[in-house]
Amino acid sequence: xxxxxxxxxxxxxxxxxxxxxxxxxxxxxxxxxxxxxxxxxxxxxxxxxxxxxxxxxxxxxxxxxxxxxxxxxxxxxxxxxxxxxxxxxxxxxxxxxxxxxxxxxxxxxxxxxxxxxxxxxxxxxxxxxxxxxxxxxxxxxxxxxxxxxxxxxxxxxxxxxxxxxxx
Numbered sequence: 702x703x704x705x706x707x708x709x710x711x712x713x714x715x716x717x718x719x720x721x722x723x724x725x726x727x728x729x730x731x732x733x734x735x736x737x738x739x740x741x742x743x744x745x746x747x748x749x750x751x752x753x754x755x756x757x758x759x760x761x762x763x764x765x766x767x768x769x770x771x772x773x774x775x776x777x778x779x780x781x782x783x784x785x786x787x788x789x790x791x792x793x794x795x796x797x798x799x800x801x802x803x804x805x806x807x808x809x810x811x812x813x814x815x816x817x818x819x820x821x822x823x824x825x826x827x828x829x830x831x832x833x834x835x836x837x838x839x840x841x842x843x844x845x846x847x848x849x850x851x852x853x854x855x856x857x858x859x860x861x862x863x864x865x866x867x868x
Contacts, residue, residue, distance in 0.1 A: 722803050725810045732809030736816055742850040743821045748828055755824025759816065767823065768830050768839075775826060779840060781818040781847045814851075821847045 702708040725731050744752045758765055758772050765772055776782055825846040829839035 718803060722806050726803065726806030727809070729809050732813040735810065735813035738817045738851060739820050743817075743824065746846070746850060747824055751824045751828045752820070754827050755820040755822075758823045758827070759819045767827050768836060770836070772823060775823065775840075776819055779822050779826075779844055779847075781822050781844065782815045817851050818847050821850050 702712040739752070739756070743755075747755075758767065763772050767775060770778075822843050826839050826843035829842050830836075834842065
């Protein structure tokens, strides 16, 4: 099936779905370890104090305003918390019991990625606003910052080895 051009994509996706679920599914340790990206990748690239604001805004102040927008509005507008271990992107399975299991099994992975990306966005957005950027420029730069520090979670961000039939 992997040699058949019409079947190689769906077969590779099915294998990949199984590998992702087996490795990251129901894995609390992965979720906990993954949150260290905030301290390793994000914190060193921000000016002093902004990581604290980002953590506080993400964890405790969803109704708080940054500039003239709420934290929830900023996260929704940016789209960064949707750009995560999505079964739609990586694991394009049709609705099924298996897909529902995979969604639930990846809760720790998904939650830690939302945390990483949310904190990175809010921290950098606040810093860019304080540097005098407009909302649109600060948002664009903050999105770029999230991609730089937390990587792209889409097919383009997948290592080339995992994109081909030999994966």
